Amino acid sequence: MTVAVVAIFVTCIVAGMGLTHHSGITMRLEERFFAGWIIGIMAFTLSGMVMTRLFTFGGPAVAAAAVLVLGISLTGWRRADAWDDEVRDLTTRLAAPLRSGENPILLLLVLVPVWILTGRMFANAYEIAADGSVLVGHLASFSDWQAHLTYTASFAYADNTALNLPLAAGNDIGYHAGMNFFSALLVAGGASLPGSLELGGAFTVFAFPGVMYCVGMRVFRSQAVSLLGTSLFLFFGGLGWIEFFRDVSNDAVDVWPRLPRTYTRAPGPSEGSWWMENPIVGHFFPQRPTLIGFPIVLLVLGWLYTAWTTTDRPGADAAGTGHSAMRPFVFCGVLVGLTPFFNLFAFGVPLAFVGCWWLMTRFDRRWLWFMVPAVVLALPMVRFLQPPSSTLEIPYDWVGQVTYPGGVPDGVSTSTRVGDWITFWARNLGLWIPLLVAASAVKGVLSRRVAIGILPVWLLFVVPNAVKPHPWNGNNTHYFVFLLLIGALPIAALLVKLVRRFPPAAVLVVPVVASMTFAGALDVVATNDRVAAPYPVTAMNSAGVAVGEWARTTDTDSVFVIELGWPGGYLSSHQHPVPALSGRDVVAASDGWIFDLGIADWADRKDHSRIILEAGDGYEQLIDIYDVDYLVVGADTPGWDPNIAFWEEAADVVYRHAGWIVFEL
Secondary structure, three states: HHHHHHHHHHHHHHHHHHOOOOOOOOOOHHHHHHHHHHHHHHHHHHHHHHHHOOOOHHHHHHHHHHHHHHHHHHHHHHOOOOOOHHHHHHHHHOOOOOOHHOOHHHHHHHHHHHHHEEEEEEHOEEOOOOOOOOOEHHHHHOOOOHHHHHHHHHOOOOOOOEOOOOOOOOOEEOOOOOHHHHHHHHHHOOOOOHHHHHHHHHHOOOOHHHHHHHHHHHHHHHHHHHHHHOOOOHHHOOOOOHHHHHHHHHHOOOOOOOOOOOOOOOOOOOOOOOOOOOOOHHHHHOOOHHHHHOOOOOHHHHHHHHHHOOOOOOOOOHOOOOOOHHHHHHHHHHHHHOOOOOOOHHHHHHHHHHHHHHHHHOEEEEEEEEHHHHHHHHHHHHHHHHHOOOOOOOOOOOHHHHOOOOOOOOOOOHHHHHHHHHHHHHHHHOOHHHHHHHHOOOOOOOOHHHHHOOHHHHHHHHHHHHHOOOOOHHHHHHHHHHHHHHHHHHHEEEEHHHHHHHHHHHHHHHHHHHHHHHHHHHHHOOOOOOOOOOEEEEOOHHHHHHHHHHOOOOOOOOOEEOOOOOOOOOOOOHOOOOHHOOOOOOOOOOOOHHHHOOOHHHHHHHHHHHHHOOOOOOOHHHHHHHHOOOEOOOOOOOOOOOOOHHHHHHHHEEEOOOOOOEEEE
8 A cells, every 4th residue: 555546545535526416416425425436436447548548557647647537526526515515414414313214323334344354355365475476365366366467467567558358469358347457557556466456446345335325325215224235235145054054063164264165156066056156255356347336336226216206206397307307317327338348237237227217117208318328438348348259148048057067967857947946046045036026016115116116127137047148157147146236225125114013023034134144244254264265375476476577578569378288286377477467468368268258269279379389380370370479488387398499499588587488589
């Protein structure tokens, strides 16, 4: 953490709060603060993309981005005519009794534990050992975060402002890497490369509980609903707690919190097909786009609900059709239109909801004020992020494929398949679906408009069960998780309503809440115990770190061929230090990554890398095709047989250390 990084964080919050004044929506001060926190990160990142494109990636460009975003936010601060009223309102509510349901100090009941747990989780992600090795504290930072390191390094050290794909040279980035660009700006502010992922992730996720709480207060006007709904989502865990107590009975848990496994993710029929991970452990941490995507979806849907309700009131500006009344729709449309590079789902989910609302309200033209700017702004980036080849499969039996990875066996009856489907979702979601149905159906739990408004959420359950948009079917969970996000507050409203109408029902509600959150809480707490986990392990030893940092001295447009063969040794293809630490383009990185981005020739690229390193038939043509500059041969990488003797004669050795050799062509 440097002074410059702190200045960036302050800039994001101040600029974002200013920009919220353009929304045309009346907010409480805490909502403006948390919403501005998220919007400011987006605005600063986009300003950074402009400035680093105009200049080179470095401190001066980042400083210019800060000046730019603060300057733009001044136009919003000039609209802050109700600032004094917001401060007085907050002061009054802070002085109110805690039982009043208005005192925001109770938000700390969620903020403090989440900040402590997630802060420690991010702090444990990476550690630099005394010999310079990079150690990791979690499975996600051992695997997924290596790709995020590569994207971030490509921005920070390879000046990748054209958004090329460092994992497969010659392709567009194809990934919503906005949060990694934000982390790269922190590198320019003095953070280390691993530290930038930790700091950027923690800073962003810290805003989320406040965002969800404020959206709950806006839509449901209940502090109990807001606090409970936020907790239900953050600590969601399905029925994994059953496995925990089974482990306890089998003496597999000896010392708390040293747990033998996770309880919200264990894919595969042999392990019970647990696929719906806890949102903190399985999404906020490894899937960095959700850091922006989740809060943006909540904010936009909450603000649109207010705009929809307000413009329907008698006496609304020009019967709800005036330009000032449309400002919230336009603001939300612009915000969603700028999200695809941060999270493509945060563009698609609000657009799907509004599209349904547009149909449900008989083509009410108010929704066009949202949809037109959203689509126009997003379309170029959405097209840019499309994979080179389509991976869409429809119809698709998602549960069948994850339950029977080798294909549904012959002779399995339809009734068995239906039973598999019910069992799978009961195990993974617990009581979530029946409670969400009840929240929508029981009279008095939700207002009529909220009950109608959340109906499109079922698309996020039905469609991913029948369609596979991505090469790896596990990515469908990225859609299912929005069912949890959007359904948590209505479920909380049902449970709170039940207790308020019939207080003895608390005897039932408490275990229901525990059943929905206990497994998730177990997994979150376990991330804070580095001793218990199968990690820390070496992601890159000191020699690997040295060659990765040396690669930063090469031309920023250099193309490398790296070894992808293993098993054996410490070096897996996804841990290779050259792309991870320098961000330089490689012909092929970890095949799982480029396969998952829809790179159709991923297998050919892997084979071509082997042919080049072995100096096999056609290697010269392949070098020309990929415009290769360097070959890297690492230590302890069984599986391939690089022709070192040949390349010692045919190329220049420009780096040799601790078993690593780099040849320049």
